[in-house]
Amino acid sequence: MSKLRILHTADFHLGVGLKGAETNSIVIQRRHLDFITQLKRISSIAIENECDFVVISGDVFHSFRPSGFLLNEFSRFVASLTENNIYVIVIAGNHDQPRTSRTEAYLKALHEVRAPRFYYFKTPGSITLNGFRSNRKVKFVCLPYLPPSVLDSSKYINLIDETLSELVEEKSEEYDYLVVLAHFYVEGAKIGSLPSYLPIYDVRVPKSIFKRDDVNYVALGHIHLFQELSPSIVYPGSIERMNFGEEDEDKGVVLVEEINGDLKPSFKKLPCRPLITLPKSKFGFTEKVFDLTGVLNPTRKLIEVLSPLNLPKEAIVRLMVKLPYGKGIAKEELTKLMKEKKVMHWFVELVRVRDEDVISHVRPFRDVKDAFKDYIEHVFIKRQGKAFPKDLVDLIVTEGLKIIEEIEREEVP
Template sequence: MAPEPIRVLHFADLHIGMEAHGQIDPQTGLNRRVVDFLYAFDRIVDYAIEHEADLILFCGDAFKNRDPSPTYLREFAARLRRLLEAGLPVFLLVGNHDLPGMEKRATPLDVFGEFRPLLRGGEGLIVGRREDVHRIDTRRGPLQVIGMPFPVRSRLLKDETWRNLSPEELDHQLRETLHAVLQHLLETKIDPALPTIVAGHFSIEGAAYGSERQVMIGYDVVLPPSMFRHPAIDYVALGHIHKHQALGDGAPPIVYSGSVERVDFSEEDEPKGFCWVEVRRGDARWRFVELPARRFFTLSLDLRQAADPEMTAIAEIRRQADRIREAVVRARVRIRPEQAERLREARLREELEKAGAFSVSSLHIEREESVRSRISLTEMEHLTPLDLLARYLDSRDPPPDPGRRERLLRLAEQLMREEEP
């Protein structure tokens, strides 16, 4: 009889401390966007406890920056405590946002690692700050986690000559070093009879990037997926890239769980959540579990044809109230220059707030200047009067609708024929 699979909850990129688009919540004293990220963490803890996870695997970037406030540390610790009190082992991998400015300083996650000796058996909490193999005894059996935190070149490349390398040479050197480290761990430290998961925080070739590029901390190295195609590896759990995705179609699965909440409008249409993994030696099955993340919504209004641009905009805002309500909203409005006096930005913001927007990120009004192209004398000699009329109609701002344009051209053609001798 096959052993029962070990249940692993894989998530990453909490980024507690992201405050953009939020105001202070009077009930908690926290920024409302921070509350969104903590709410996502709460849902992850609830799911893990309810579904009897055997291991919580966090793949890096707990906080927005390397020096989180005591308040953010307290909130992280409260949720971590719920997991540990439920008897669920937790593996915390260090990401680039968790790294201190100096190598010998502690990371925010090291604080929690100091409590490990106080936990039952000392194995309830592991902080992965170095490349190493960790055996974890779960209620459904043992498994191994190969921790590969965000690669720090000053730690991995001991020879100071790396400082003189070109970016391409540095990339190559880091890739080769990490590959050698992984091979060494696979050959000398793992038990080939146990399920093995690689937990990593880095970029993989072929992955689609998201908003993490805007908030990147540290030098980013890109590793080939072939580096992890090893028969001893059953699943590769990744953090660092905010877009949930699986790379390649071979074994083992190489999966970014993605961030747990939307950071900005580049993630407007991306689902957010975590991965539920069931792993046996030689086999890993996983699925993505979506979380109810804060919606981001772009409202595009083209008012160039509107007789009353402000009332037209208000009507559209009210029509789209369901999409606006509780969303971070940005509005993009196109008008003609002569319409500017009939459209008040403050009035549109007021209407968006009345529609229940969580916040109005921006309201951009684009005044489209009319541009008319001149016809050269040489070109004019080859155009008929009807061609010239068609050019004139097309240059109008706004141009007539297609049906009216065709009627005008037919009437003009009819008049021209009547005038022929």
């Protein structure tokens, strides 16, 4: 008998797009393949390490209606494990849950097939399974994501706490280890620099509710940065860099091993496609943006600056460029250089120089939600003074953000 090993992963977000490549279908397709490549690597790691279980702590697909291609690739990934006598246990993340009762996530269809050794939890539940290689009995307590909109935060936390206690303490068959799968923002977790994947009104669940003597390991999902909140409460992070905010983050999976009666995690790094924002100190720049405002030929200047650089192969490059209105970069000339540098895809993110009279504040927005919030606050508060009650402005922001999130969730990859 080998010792018990569990592979813990989460946040695949299969089908996620990339800002700056929205209109380039070839790049989008290659990005989708990057994620599929990671699935193949994860499957190999599980098989090579003789794992008995693979647990996926939520957000398998970025949209709850993924493309047929992605659904097919995920199904093949599951089969590559279950055919090797590895159980696959999945919980629903916020991206796996449609809000209306008439729609259903495609992920649930996989569950309805009742494929052997595949388990999907859309609602809280538990299952005790016997590992094929280790002969260890493991009880899995599964806590999928719960949208916070209907409850205030203390009720929300209580509900999670009570559900967890009930499932841990319920009468069940004997087991050797108890593992909790949960998809939440746990208090104290570090979030990356561009956490646009988190719902705006996410509740932070206290770490203390997961710290229980009767729980051996907590397999979390939701936060994309790998981290150990305690030696047994772990976020594995996402499996690929999802945006330029994650360009310096290592991505991987967590191998959980039985050592002297405890379950110990270790991080297994996965190779990732390089995402690079320029200028960047790593490449010898001190400035945050290429300021080409006073330059006669901005394209030539940019080529001059970029020519000596050594870039990793097959990278996606974002160039931060400051230019006045009416000026642009000649793409054709830069494309030649980027091809020589073996860059897979590149784009320019323009920071415009605007007349002070036109707008009083200029700051880069992280995303549509950020821009909307700022716009409403600008129009109703900064411009109108105190003419509008704060409650009303907050309501407009809240409702608007809900609509934007709804649209983003419906996005077809």
